Amino acid sequence: LLPLPMLDGGHLMYFTIEWITSRPVPEEVQEWGFRIGAMLLFTIMSIAIFNDITRLS
Numbered sequence: 001l002l003p004l005p006m007l008d009g010g011h012l013m014y015f016t017i018e019w020i021t022s023r024p025v026p027e028e029v030q031e032w033g034f035r036i037g038a039m040l041l042f043t044i045m046s047i048a049i050f051n052d053i054t055r056l057s
Helices: 008-021 027-054
Strands: none
Touching: 008 027
């Protein structure tokens, strides 16, 4: 599981942080985590698609 907030690993990461600190992660922090996670995921997907297309020939 990748610890990206928009994937299951990210939810486990937030649950672990809540368990350790005994308080919920603020919603604003979660929103920023989702935004950064989405950007990372889309970047990885774009690189993978680019590599696939360049290696077709």
